[in-house]
Amino acid sequence: MTQELRIPSTTTEIHASDSERQALATRYQQVRQSTEALAAPLAVEDYVIQSMPDCSPTKWHLAHVSWFFETFLLKPSSADYRSLDPQYAYLFNSYYNAAGDKYPRPQRGLISRPTVGEVYQYRRHVDEHVLDLLECAAAEDLADLAPIVTLGLNHEQQHQELIVTDLKHMLSHNPLHPVYVTRHPNSAAHVAPTSWSEFAEGVYWIGHEGSGFAFDNEQARHREFIQSFRLASQLVTNGEYMAFIQQGGYQRPEFWLSLGWATVQQLGWQAPLYWEEDDGAWWQYTLSGLRLVDPAEPVTHISYFEADAYARWAGARLPTEAEWEVAAATVPIDGNFVESGRFHPQPLNGTASSVGLAQMFGDVWEWTQSAYSPYPGFRIAPGALGEYNGKFMCNQYVLRGGSCATPRSHIRPTYRNFFPPEARWQFSGVRLARDS
Numbered sequence: 001m002t003q004e005l006r007i008p009s010t011t012t013e014i015h016a017s018d019s020e021r022q023a024l025a026t027r028y029q030q031v032r033q034s035t036e037a038l039a040a041p042l043a044v045e046d047y048v049i050q051s052m053p054d055c056s057p058t059k060w061h062l063a064h065v066s067w068f069f070e071t072f073l074l075k076p077s078s079a080d081y082r083s084l085d086p087q088y089a090y091l092f093n094s095y096y097n098a099a100g101d102k103y104p105r106p107q108r109g110l111i112s113r114p115t116v117g118e119v120y121q122y123r124r125h126v127d128e129h130v131l132d133l134l135e136c137a138a139a140e141d142l143a144d145l146a147p148i149v150t151l152g153l154n155h156e157q158q159h160q161e162l163i164v165t166d167l168k169h170m171l172s173h174n175p176l177h178p179v180y181v182t183r184h185p186n187s188a189a190h191v192a193p194t195s196w197s198e199f200a201e202g203v204y205w206i207g208h209e210g211s212g213f214a215f216d217n218e219q220a221r222h223r224e225f226i227q228s229f230r231l232a233s234q235l236v237t238n239g240e241y242m243a244f245i246q247q248g249g250y251q252r253p254e255f256w257l258s259l260g261w262a263t264v265q266q267l268g269w270q271a272p273l274y275w276e277e278d279d280g281a282w283w284q285y286t287l288s289g290l291r292l293v294d295p296a297e298p299v300t301h302i303s304y305f306e307a308d309a310y311a312r313w314a315g316a317r318l319p320t321e322a323e324w325e326v327a328a329a330t331v332p333i334d335g336n337f338v339e340s341g342r343f344h345p346q347p348l349n350g351t352a353s354s355v356g357l358a359q360m361f362g363d364v365w366e367w368t369q370s371a372y373s374p375y376p377g378f379r380i381a382p383g384a385l386g387e388y389n390g391k392f393m394c395n396q397y398v399l400r401g402g403s404c405a406t407p408r409s410h411i412r413p414t415y416r417n418f419f420p421p422e423a424r425w426q427f428s429g430v431r432l433a434r435d436s
């Protein structure tokens, strides 16, 4: 691909190309601005702290997503492109071995330079060049550039969610319980009892197909035989999870996978991440400060091990990702996403469960019992971008449905998120399934 100007040969070509390039440029600006809006409530000190190796400072996220456009779009498009600093290629590469050396991930919080202001300058520099490229690229080059821009924007949306979850982890260490966003307490919600939706056995199509964007790990679309099953109408609530705790859930090994039980022992888990007990009451740190645990809200910040142990205690099991996808195809993509500005799961309306499956999208990512592995027909793409998903298909479990930190436009029924079984800092929760 090049940046050379080419004179369009027909009127049709002018219109098609103009509307496509305009739509892409607008989308680019929207996503980039959304990222910066998430950082707007921060003080400069908040940008730089790294609270654990899995979490990155906001400043690093802001720079890394720009590095992605620089590395995979701008540099290959123009030999004349110059980064603001050649060292940024080393500092802000995350895990792409084919893109060169990487600064060690656990030490991202030790980097005070570039400053926050300089990182914003870096973003402006990249924005200017990306928008120039989209404006000036020849129509036939745009066809090659558009998929990379779209991947870069979906990548940036993933980091938007990580900015929120990493910030929460960092702020949770502060005994002042900082408020990132104010949020009114829930009105005393009544959650209807869980009901169960039945799904018949059969051969179902799983995975993405069509013209819309999807990551490589959602492909190839393929058929799977699924036994008949039942899926819970709603997410497990804090109130239900508290009953598990009160009945010795964290002290009884019979509910736990061996590796999960060892993790409970080793890390001293007694409750979900961010929960603390004070004088017989459970409190939790939220992005709106320390709050009493609301029994009506979906439980969140639990690991795969805890979701699985809870399910066993409740006489149920986790759904497979194929079961979840079959069920999700029956409901609209609607829910509590990052756009709500709550940054926290919300209680289900008391009447919602009577109309079938609720909370399938948004609120919390739902752990499935499915190991994150390739679909039949999955191929790792050649080049550095082939490192995006495929090389992580080991020792992780699939989560579905998005969360209160996920952008609405980022989620779809075939979307496969994945984390190791001990991870708790994402907005992760549980919906039960049963054999029928």
Ligand SMILES: [Fe+2]
Residues within 6 Å of the ligand: 064, 094, 155, 159
């Ligand atoms: Fe990334």
